[in-house]
Amino acid sequence: TMVKAVPLLLVGLGIVIAFRANVINIGAEGQLIVGALITTYLAVELGDTWPNYLVITLGIIAGTLMGALWAGIPGYLKAYLNVNEILSTIMMNQIAIQIGYFLLRGPMIDPKEVEAGTNIPHSARLPRPTDLxxxxxxxxxxxxxxxxxxxxxxxxxxxxxxxxxxxxxxxxGFFIAIIMAILVYIFLWRTTIGYRIRAVGLNPAAARYAGIQVPRTIILSMGLSGAFAGLAGAVEILGLHHRMFEPLAVSAGYGFSGIVVALFGKLHPIGAIPASILFGGLLVGGDKMQRAVQVPQVFVTALLGLIVLFVVSSEIWSRRRARRRVAVQTTAEENE
Incomplete structure (x- = not known):
């Protein structure tokens, strides 16, 4: 459960930042994949010659930056060209998946697979000193x-x-995820930049009138969101898989499940911690049920969808109720 919670929490933190800026990041899957790819490449190439702590640090930084860059592209398109971020992030997901398949069938394929003639698309095993x-x-x-x-x-x-x-x-990586959750909370609620992100999310027009650079804030929020997804990919490779294989198997749907975690945590970084553990337990339980009593894994996926539906519905209902309360108070004041 805790192992599953690590990528869920990291991706969820990125989604929290994006959604707080009222930007919908559906591209965490692709951002996680590119982060995992660059981390794998660096660890395989440098792991035998560089100090292990330096390779681990460089791999994590590179994965994080690659995820930020991958998310920054749709962020720029949204900010300056008004391109719908949902469509652009989904397209970036597909590009990342195809790049992953190309690299794993060519430049990054394990040489042992080529020698054996099996050509299974996965990278070489990372040198063991580079394991988290x-x-x-x-x-x-x-x-x-x-x-x-x-x-x-x-x-x-x-x-x-x-x-x-x-x-x-x-x-x-579990410690890394918990520390990141605390830092995101401090960033969003205790810094000027975090205030600007939340202001843009609440009312872009008012934020622009207050002198906030809305386009830059949108790009920043998307970049940070992608950075956490890329970090999740780096941590998964260094801490769990120790090699890169089929992109969709590495991402394992965390890019979409992270959205559920963020919503269930009320778009709060601290709330995302128990939410990630809960959904990590659901994913593990779904795997065990499928093996033990042949309950399809899609049952858990459907359950996640229902939870999102209930969370979003309750949020909409709460906002409508708040608007009605304000309208009633305004009417009463006018009558007086």
Whole structure:
């Protein structure tokens, strides 16, 4: 669940920023893919010669910047040419997918696949020193090597200890995601730029009248949104997959599920944390149900859609109710 929550939270944070500026980013899938591609390329090419901490840092930065660049293109088209961002981001998704397939069948394909004649479209395995440390590794640094059973830990504390210390796929990308959520909150509600983004989202005309550069703010919000999607792609490669394979398998629908996380978290970065864990659990549960009792995975997808429908409907209803309350108060004041 926590492993699934990492990319969901990172993508969701990007969606929060875009939606706060009243810009709809449907292109997180493509932004995640290009971030994963550039991170894979750098790690494979530099992992054996450069220090591992430098390769990891460079891979994360490159993935983040690539995602920002990929999202900045539709942001620019929206800001200066008034091109619908929904259409342009969907088109950018398809371009990213096709670029991924081209690279994985050509320049980035694993040489071992070519030698064997199988030509399965995936990259070489990243050098192991470039893997993001897992929770087990971090616990070992502090001397926690005993299992929960050895320490006679049971119940909640035993499960928590097992999650943090015993062998698990959960990696330090989880820490990165939590820290990013806190930073996004500070950015949106404690900085001038964050205030401008929210002002543009609430009323672009009023923001423009107040002297805010609306086009630049739109491009910035889209770029930041794509940066978080690109970061999600980099973290998935370095922390979980350790190689790039079919683009749609790497993205795994996180670009769209992240929208659900952002909406369910009320477009608040802190609210996105429990929302990502909840939907991560739903995705894991859907996989297990499909294997155990043959319940189709699309059932979970449909459930996510229903949740979005209910969240959006409740938000619309709340806004209409607020407008009616204001209208009633205005009428009463005029009658007086």
């Amino acid at each position: 440390p897992r929770f087990t590794d971090v616990a070992g640094w502090f001397g926690f090597t005993d299992s929960a059973k050895d320490l006679n830990l049971t119940g909640f504390w035993g499960e928590l200890y097992g999650l943090l210390v015993e062998p698990t796929r959960l990696h330090t």
